[in-house]
Amino acid sequence: MSNQDFNESFMGQRLFFSVGEPSGDLHASNLIRAIQQISPSSTFRGLGGSRMIQAGMELDYDLTSLAVMGFAEVLPKLREFFRVADIAEQSFARGEVDGVVLVDFPGFNWHIAKRAKKYGLPVFYYLPPQLWAWGGWRVRKMRRYVDHVLCNLPFETPWFQARKVDAHFVGHPFFDAVAQQPLDLKFVDKWRSNATLQVAVLPGSRDHEVHNIWPLQLEVIRRLAAKFPKTQFLVATIKDSHALWCRSQLKASDAKLPLQIFAGKTSEIIELSDCSLMKSGSVSLEMMARGKPAAVMYHLSQTTYAMAKLLVKCKHMSLPNMIADKLVLPEFLSHGKLTSKSAMQSIHDVTEEMSRLLGDVEYRLSQRRNLIELAARFAKPGASNAAARFIMTKLINSEDGTLPMEGDRQSPSYRRVA
Secondary structure, eight states: OOHHHHHHTOOOOEEEEEEOSHHHHHHHHHHHHHHHHHOTTOEEEEEEOHHHHHHTOEEEEEGGGGOOOSHHHHGGGHHHHHHHHHHHHHHHHTTOOSEEEEESOHHHHHHHHHHHHHTTOOEEEESOOOTTTBOGGGHHHHHHHOSEEEEOSTTHHHHHHHTTOOEEEOOOTHHHHHHHSOOOHHHHHHHOOSSSOEEEEEOOSSHHHHHHHHHHHHHHHHHHHHHOTTOEEEEEESSHHHHHHHHHTOOGGGGGSOEEEEESOHHHHHHHOSEEEEESSTTHHHHHHHTOOEEEEEEEOHHHHHHHHHHBOOSOSSHHHHHHTSOSSOEEEEESSTTSHHHHHHHHHHHHHHHHHHHOHHHHHHHHHHHHHHHHHHOOOOHHHHHHHHHHHHHHTOSSSOOOOTTOTTOTTOOOOO
């Protein structure tokens, strides 16, 4: 079937999205646009963020405003999470939805999946939870409440399939975002420096992450600036509010630090950088795609750390390391108070790693080559289009492989969930 015939085959579908992370908001917005290319008459509503609104979704609730990570952080917001789940179920009960697309955020999205199945709705999980890393017993929920898992990492598909979950590899949408997002070349030209080394500093996308990571990163910057006074530090925050908070943590003695803080310029700052000081997260895939060495930091509360020690089974916390099954980006995890022994040790260790990246050209270039080689194998765009085609094909639910034309609501192969 040609692409034109494929596109013309789809009638409009009513899709409900549940997305709770800022990164998921980006990837879901690209998926919505990919579906619109296939089926312009399809409509979208649900839980998400501002990028999904821009892509054409009717927002029922800004779920990204509740984004949290860790057991201790979730508990105070449980009542609000259940209220939002009720909003979703009301939409299901009114028959306003043909299919449900979940993106990451498993603690909450399990509830959405369960409620969707109550009304016989097909459920797709895009950017599925990393059950292979921790909480493997939750695969029972996946089998029970999710019809199709769209896997983003190459080793995920066989893991799910071995556990009798309907899983299909589509690729990681982060590479679509990197390929599609044009750089602000004026910004890049303005801040490019051939005379000094430049370090990208990424403190995270969630409020609590920024509050936990930035004070540690700032202390690392202070130490590095004393050792490498000609190095420039470019801080990339997701939100203006994060940039303001980061500036508020600067002391009077930091006035002379070679540091600039920007909001909304993450890709540009990564492109400018020689290396990065970053929080663990999906942005590590952009480091891989652009071949930028980095030291990866993460900080947990003592409660979350204690539980993670019992539950987490994977060797690495950064996606490039998981994909490579080896350490291509050095990782540093700390826990407890920001003044704890663990946090102080992390500051020391990260400073040592960053000093090596800044002071040893051969080491920095070898790290860059490792990332470029990994990216050549795995950093391929196309996940959004592959996921869109899969979802729409399954929603039409054709048994003989043919697809009804737009408007053919009476086709026996079409299933409308009332």
